[in-house]
Amino acid sequence: MRYSGWNVITEGLLGNKGWGRAWRDPAPKAEYDAIIIGGGGHGLATAYYLAKNHGLTNIAVLEKGYLGSGNIGRNTTIVRANYFLPGNSEFYSHSLKLWEKLETELNYNVMHSQRGHIILFHSDGQRDAAVRRGNAIVNQGDDAELLSVPQLKEMLPYLDYNQTRFPIYGGLIQRRAGTARHDAVAWGYARAADKLGVDLIQNCEVTGIDITDGRVTGVQTTRGPIRAKKVGMVVAGRSSQVAAMAGMRLPIESHVLQAFVTEGLKPVIDNVVSYGMGHFYISQSDKGGLVFGGDIDMYSSYASRGNLPMVEHVMEAGMTLMPMLARARVLRSWGGIMDMTPDGSPIIDKTHIDGLFVDAGWNYGGFKAAPASGWCMAHLMATGATHDVAARFRLDRFRTGNLMDEEGTGSQHNLH
Numbered sequence: 156m157r158y159s160g161w162n163v164i165t166e167g168l169l170g171n172k173g174w175g176r177a178w179r180d181p182a183p184k185a186e187y188d189a190i191i192i193g194g195g196g197h198g199l200a201t202a203y204y205l206a207k208n209h210g211l212t213n214i215a216v217l218e219k220g221y222l223g224s225g226n227i228g229r230n231t232t233i234v235r236a237n238y239f240l241p242g243n244s245e246f247y248s249h250s251l252k253l254w255e256k257l258e259t260e261l262n263y264n265v266m267h268s269q270r271g272h273i274i275l276f277h278s279d280g281q282r283d284a285a286v287r288r289g290n291a292i293v294n295q296g297d298d299a300e301l302l303s304v305p306q307l308k309e310m311l312p313y314l315d316y317n318q319t320r321f322p323i324y325g326g327l328i329q330r331r332a333g334t335a336r337h338d339a340v341a342w343g344y345a346r347a348a349d350k351l352g353v354d355l356i357q358n359c360e361v362t363g364i365d366i367t368d369g370r371v372t373g374v375q376t377t378r379g380p381i382r383a384k385k386v387g388m389v390v391a392g393r394s395s396q397v398a399a400m401a402g403m404r405l406p407i408e409s410h411v412l413q414a415f416v417t418e419g420l421k422p423v424i425d426n427v428v429s430y431g432m433g434h435f436y437i438s439q440s441d442k443g444g445l446v447f448g449g450d451i452d453m454y455s456s457y458a459s460r461g462n463l464p465m466v467e468h469v470m471e472a473g474m475t476l477m478p479m480l481a482r483a484r485v486l487r488s489w490g491g492i493m494d495m496t497p498d499g500s501p502i503i504d505k506t507h508i509d510g511l512f513v514d515a516g517w518n519y520g521g522f523k524a525a526p527a528s529g530w531c532m533a534h535l536m537a538t539g540a541t542h543d544v545a546a547r548f549r550l551d552r553f554r555t556g557n558l559m560d561e562e563g564t565g566s567q568h569n570l571h
């Protein structure tokens with residue numbers, strides 16, 4: 156059934172008995188034209204665009220848990236296109252454009268809210284960097300605007316502007332940036348892909364990748380072997396483990412990133428705000444909780460829970476920036492496993508094995524990337540050619556040295 160205001164009203168009046176399941180629960184077939192490993196945002200988007208843009212519908216998404224159980228349902232939901240480096244810049248710009256039409260495209264309310272994302276700066280040097288970044292964003296065709304302290308005070312009256320260590324000098328806003336409901340993005344892509352005939356197979360862990368004479372022939376799963384000539388590895392924090400099934404060693408480390416939400420409060424934070432002197436970002440969810448996070452836990456791990464030193468660090472950064480946070484009570488915290496590359500930029504590429512593709516290395520910025528990642532991965536898997544906006548996300552850049560270090564922090568996974 157199509158979702159519409161009319162149907163919501165009619166169903167409300169008729170006792171909501173007419174809604175069907177959002178997607179089917181098919182048994183795996185013996186063979187597909189293509190298989191996507193991983194039912195997160197990127198895997199589901201890849202499947203959807205393979206079907207929608209390339210007419211490939213005999214495909215399956217294999218998910219070891221339930222759809223949306225990974226990072227797609229764990230992130231702090233920030234969507235923006237304010238990247239600086241060529242390569243990243245055009246890709247995230249493309250993604251934001253897809254976000255702007257996503258709800259109509261999927262016929263699903265992903266609660267995309269363009270409430271503006273503000274990066275604060277706290278020194279003359281940081282102001283110069285913000286101006287430079289702003290100019291790069293505008294040159295890319297997206298929006299960026301410098302905000303003075305009086306402007307900021309009007310928009311964000313709750314910040315501590317005169318802290319002695321890190322006084323606020325101004326901010327860079329992207330008004331088209333904002334947030335979306337994270338798991339709704341997985342559900343929206345899932346429902347739309349299912350409608351186009353894609354098999355979404357949950358509780359189906361891939362345990363092996365079959366390769367004959369340098370060519371992929373299928374996968375082994377907890378629900379039996381499945382043949383396919385094309386296989387996409389789209390498993391975020393588990394990328395190294397799944398690639399190892401094909402004998403590959405990826406330039407990726409897995410790290411934990413935590414997030415926090417407070418009890419529901421009346422509207423107080425209208426935008427997404429990022430602190431310039433500490434790793435801290437915050438927004439308010441539509442339910443009223445303040446959703447915030449900081450840095451990764453800094454050592455590699457596959458445990459999707461965090462540790463106390465980083466909790467303390469995030470709380471300190473938040474309190475320094477907005478002392479009012481002391482009055483809020485934290486309701487929940489959780490962690491997700493990040494696929495960190497040494498330069499902080501992602502990979503969408505073929506591998507040396509024929510028919511085996513990889514989409515990984517999203518670090519902690521892959522939520523906003525989901526639409527463009529799916530779009531470009533689908534293009535690559537369907538045509539064999541790299542999409543223009545993902546042209547620099549090559550696996551061999553770690554060999555050639557053609558890195559994209561957006562943060563400028565050097566070749567260490569945990570620093571990005």
Ligand SMILES: Cc1cc2nc3c(=O)[nH]c(=O)nc-3n(C[C@H](O)[C@H](O)[C@H](O)COP(=O)(O)OP(=O)(O)OC[C@H]3O[C@@H](n4cnc5c(N)ncnc54)[C@H](O)[C@@H]3O)c2cc1C
Nearest residue numbers: 193195196197219225226227230231233361491521522523
């Ligand atoms: C706390 C936190 C905050 C974040 N904040 C932001 C943010 O504000 N903005 C932003 O842009 N990004 C953010 N991110 C990053 C973003 O969530 C991720 O980069 C992105 O979701 C990763 O892609 P995905 O959705 O496909 O991953 P996932 O949802 O993790 O999907 C991968 C799937 O693969 C499955 N899988 C793994 N191994 C196998 C196997 N062997 N067989 C079958 N299936 C398998 C997993 O179960 C999982 O469901 C954040 C992440 C976290 C954890």
